[in-house]
Amino acid sequence: MKAWLAQHARCAGLTLTKLARTPLGSALNIVVIGIALSLPVGLYLLIDNLQTASGQLAAEPQISAFLALDASRAEIAQIETRLKQNPRVLRFRFVPRAEALQELKQSSGLADVIDSLPQNPLPDAFIVTAKDNAPQALDALRDEIKQLPRVVHAQLDAAWARRLDATLRFGRLVVLFLGGLLAVALIAVTFNTIRLQVLTQRDEVEVVKLIGATDAFIRRPFLYYGALQGAAGGLVAWLIVSGGVWLVNHNLGELSHVYASLFQLIALTPADSLCLLLLPAALGWFGALLSVGRHLAVIEP
């Protein structure tokens, strides 16, 4: 067991020296892999960020019913009873205009502007949550609420969120497709690199076969090479994506100071980063396995 581990450690060390012995060729290969990987990873990160941002905005579709500015207390109470009786309404919340103004002040960062207004421009509103969140049911309920007396405008909040959600889902599909394609590309690149290596080390392979090396022993350094090259490519992709996030956040920082907003791209999580190292390593290993199996069989002493 100890000897076996020592053999593996020695093999990993030798592989690193081999990578370092041809720095330009190895670097170019690794950079190509890194750039290819950074495309789907960057896109994934962007979509993840958009999703997080949109998730904070609207989790559940709501209908906002805005009343006329001069609606009286009695009229508001009447609408309240009508909503209570409506079987399609799950729950609702009354937002008085003063409270709405306060909320706007806090959340938008436009306190100065709002304070300078001569009077409260906001109407009273009901925020209604429907029992059935199917698009047609929501539309019907909105129309119904619109018919209530003194309701000036009824708006379905979730429409844009739904559209965004569908777009993001499509985006995820694109990422998955792109990721799959580039995984195949990574396997192909590794396959070719290893093919060249096996052919240039033909003599060595022949000799070790002659003095009793098992196929596993002969395969090992090539598999290590493929895995290491993949992992190094993953590292390059990580650097590219993280650098991109830093650059965007650095510039957003100035922009968001001006607008007093706090939008920042979230960088790759440790789990994502680990995946970005291990997955290309596994793909490289697989590409090397395919290549070495194919080309070793041809070399017989």
Added chain:
Amino acid sequence: MISLSNVSKRYPGGRQALHDVGFTIESGELAFITGHSGAGKTTLLKLLVAIERPTAGSIVVNGQNVGTLPPRAVPFLRRKFGLIFQDHKLLFDRNVFDNVALPLEIAGYGAKDAARRVRAALDKVGLLKYEKALPITLSGGERQRLCIARAIVHRPAILLADEPTGNLDADYAAEIGELFRSFNQVGVTVVVATHDQALLARLQPRVIALRNGELAAAA
């Protein structure tokens, strides 16, 4: 130890390299396989280590039938032999020490144990002072001795040599001959394929002579 009976080998394409060859080499013997070039000496050695498979007959090494050995068992068969080649088959990107360490690395020896054995083997062939040198800097005779060190480092029971003195002048050839004699004296079975008459005269081994792929005379 090594026993062949009715062994024939026909290469794809129809060339008959060996025809109905049979002999036995006992443990601890020093045997020369002789014959003109093309007589089948190299083919015979290749059959012993399963580089080639016989088309007929059986080859038994240490009680194992080599001819029918499954491919995954072949590496372990080869570890029982020490192989010496006319063209040395050294790895030129490794130094002398690492070349000799290769069989031990393959067999999974620990680094410390391996280093001790490598130095002992290098000392035996007189190359200990060159352990850091690259093979390219060695002379022909030194390379052949390096190849011998690699063949004996894992203490095989059988030493197989294919034309070990083919490219060497007489003095070097004599040195190599003495090395074979000393290995044989400590109990190693030594099988040498050669047409070097001087070596034959010096070592006085048992001779297995081949002529056109057939046994001419087994002494």
